[in-house]
Amino acid sequence: MNNIKKDNTEEKILDAAQTVFIRKGMDGARMQEIANEAGINKALLHYYFRSKQKLFEAIFKQVFKQIFPDIKAFIHAEIPIEKKLGIFVEKYIDLLMKNPYLPSFILQEIHRDPEFLASVIKGQGIDLHELFTMLGKEMEAGNIRKMDPRELMINILGLSIFPFAAKPLMQLIFFDNDKKAYKEFLKQRKETVKDFILNSILLKA
Amino acid sequence: MNNIKKDNTEEKILDAAQTVFIRKGMDGARMQEIANEAGINKALLHYYFRSKQKLFEAIFKQVFKQIFPDIKAFIHAEIPIEKKLGIFVEKYIDLLMKNPYLPSFILQEIHRDPEFLASVIKGQGIDLHELFTMLGKEMEAGNIRKMDPRELMINILGLSIFPFAAKPLMQLIFFDNDKKAYKEFLKQRKETVKDFILNSILLKA
DNA sequence: GTCTATAGATTGATAGAC
DNA sequence: GTCTATCAATCTATAGAC
Numbered sequence: 001m002n003n004i005k006k007d008n009t010e011e012k013i014l015d016a017a018q019t020v021f022i023r024k025g026m027d028g029a030r031m032q033e034i035a036n037e038a039g040i041n042k043a044l045l046h047y048y049f050r051s052k053q054k055l056f057e058a059i060f061k062q063v064f065k066q067i068f069p070d071i072k073a074f075i076h077a078e079i080p081i082e083k084k085l086g087i088f089v090e091k092y093i094d095l096l097m098k099n100p101y102l103p104s105f106i107l108q109e110i111h112r113d114p115e116f117l118a119s120v121i122k123g124q125g126i127d128l129h130e131l132f133t134m135l136g137k138e139m140e141a142g143n144i145r146k147m148d149p150r151e152l153m154i155n156i157l158g159l160s161i162f163p164f165a166a167k168p169l170m171q172l173i174f175f176d177n178d179k180k181a182y183k184e185f186l187k188q189r190k191e192t193v194k195d196f197i198l199n200s201i202l203l204k205a
Numbered sequence: 206m207n208n209i210k211k212d213n214t215e216e217k218i219l220d221a222a223q224t225v226f227i228r229k230g231m232d233g234a235r236m237q238e239i240a241n242e243a244g245i246n247k248a249l250l251h252y253y254f255r256s257k258q259k260l261f262e263a264i265f266k267q268v269f270k271q272i273f274p275d276i277k278a279f280i281h282a283e284i285p286i287e288k289k290l291g292i293f294v295e296k297y298i299d300l301l302m303k304n305p306y307l308p309s310f311i312l313q314e315i316h317r318d319p320e321f322l323a324s325v326i327k328g329q330g331i332d333l334h335e336l337f338t339m340l341g342k343e344m345e346a347g348n349i350r351k352m353d354p355r356e357l358m359i360n361i362l363g364l365s366i367f368p369f370a371a372k373p374l375m376q377l378i379f380f381d382n383d384k385k386a387y388k389e390f391l392k393q394r395k396e397t398v399k400d401f402i403l404n405s406i407l408l409k410a
Numbered sequence: 411g412t413c414t415a416t417a418g419a420t421t422g423a424t425a426g427a428c
Numbered sequence: 429g430t431c432t433a434t435c436a437a438t439c440t441a442t443a444g445a446c
Contacts, residue, residue, distance in 0.1 A: 009411080009412085024232075024317075025230075025232065025313070025317075027229075027230065027232035027233040028232040028317065030438090030439070030440095031439075031440065031441090032438095032439075032440095040412080040413095041412065041413055041414085042439095042440090042441090043412075043413070043414085043441085043442080043443095044411080044412060044413085045441095046440080046441060046442075047411075047412080048411095050441095051440080051441075052439095052440065052441090101316075104312055104313065104316045106374070107309055107312055107313075107370050107371055108230070108309065108312075108313050110371065110373045110374045111306075111309045111372075111373060112229075112230075112233065114373040114377075117373060117374065117377065118377060118382070121377055121378060126378060128378065128379070145404070147397070148390075148397075150379040150380070150390070151390075151394075151397055151401075153379065154367065154368055154375060154379065155364055155398075155401055157367065157371070158363040158364050158366070158367030158368065159360055159363050159364065161363070161367060161371075162359065162362065162363030162366060162367050162370075163359055163363065165312050165367075165370065166312055166315065166362070166366075167316075168315045168316060168319040168322060169311070169315045169322065170359060172319075172322065172323060172326055173326060173331060173333065174333070174355040174358065174359065175355070177323070185353075185355070185356075189356075192352070192353075192356055193360075196356075196360055196405050197405070199350070199404070199405040199406070200401050200402070200404040200405035201404070214429080214430085235420090235421070235422090236421075236422060236423085237420095237421075237422095245430080245431095246430065246431055246432085247421095247422085247423090248423085248424080248425095248430075248431070248432085249429075249430060249431085250422095250423095251422080251423060251424075252429070252430080253429095255423095256422080256423075257421095257422065257423090
């Protein structure tokens with residue numbers, strides 16, 4: 001009963017709005033284009049969602065949840081730290097390969113309306129305390145190099161996200177605009193990013 | 206004679222346009238706002254630059270040059286590779302600290318109009334061949350771990366750029382929205398990013 | 411609930427005086 | 429070169445019929 005794709009109007013609008021907003025951003029998106037994408041009329045958008053702003057906020061919240069993968073599940077898993085980090089990187093890059101336009105959309109909107117971003121984050125109750133203490137323990141135990149855990153997290157995110165956020169530019173200057181080659185490169189990064197990080201932080205016995 | 210700030214109208218327009226376009230992007234920027242910022246009238250914008258599009262293109266080209274620092278100067282310098290990479294990272298992060306909104310602006314626009322991006326890059330004649338062969342030689346000589354030089358470059362760029370591109374989000378979730386603390390964090394990254402990279406790629410003798 | 415038609419507001423661009 | 433006034437196009441939002 002769960003996998004049956006709803007094809008009621010509200011669902012169609014949400015799907016269409018997500019597509020258009022991610023591609024064009026809040027400023028660039030047009031209600032007409034969203035209506036076309038949904039195969040309905042412009043007025044219906046305002047019937048279901050009061051305004052462009054409200055529709056956008058619904059989409060942003062929905063999309064934003066996706067960039068916080070389910071990390072709690074494996075923070076306390078009984079596996080070595082290098083496995084944990086490896087799984088995180090793989091899951092994250094997998095997510096980005098399925099939604100390659102997500103990073104640039106988020107990066108754009110967090111600058112456009114930081115106050116709204118703050119309200120969304122508050123509403124999500126994101127808690128990174130557990131993550132940091134877990135990393136701290138691994139450093140104390142001498143398993144990984146001692147460093148600011150926030151630095152480590154931002155490095156992991158940067159290495160994973162940047163090639164997607166900057167795709168058109170990187171593809172152009174480093175891969176001669178060869179789409180296939182760049183896609184292959186991104187796929188391989190599930191391994192190379194993992195190696196790059198572990199080579200840097202793992203303390204060789 | 207060189208440091209005298211031109212205060213003719215064209216210069217004022219270019220300065221104002223850069224400020225507004227970087228803050229709002231092409232779609233979000235308004236000609237009225239640029240005119241206000243420049244302290245002149247809207248009609249004058251169209252007198253100097255024919256259209257919003259032409260004005261934007263002038264700004265983009267101008268801004269884009271800044272993200273390609275003068276690397277040729279030190280590619281062939283007679284210093285060890287770890288020094289070279291260190292200098293590159295430091296220079297790049299310095300540049301970003303002076304222009305913190307540059308990354309998000311570029312990332313936004315390369316997605317919005319990739320064809321224009323391609324024309325700009327062609328016009329700049331960017332050549333990375335020398336850089337790659339230099340890195341290749343260092344790998345052959347056993348000074349750094351063997352890897353795809355494009356991968357190494359993208360990792361360096363990602364580690365340097367991402368914390369600026371994602372500033373509002375990172376500052377919020379990792380630093381409790383403490384502006385000062387995040388700025389200090391970014392400053393320290395001139396060292397920590399360098400360490401993170403060298404720890405990963407340097408082959409210990 | 412869904413549509414057509416249109417109002418109301420914003421904005422890029424131009425005309426014309428000085 | 430610079431300004432005021434205004435046009436023309438675009439876009440969000442609403443009114444009203446079905």
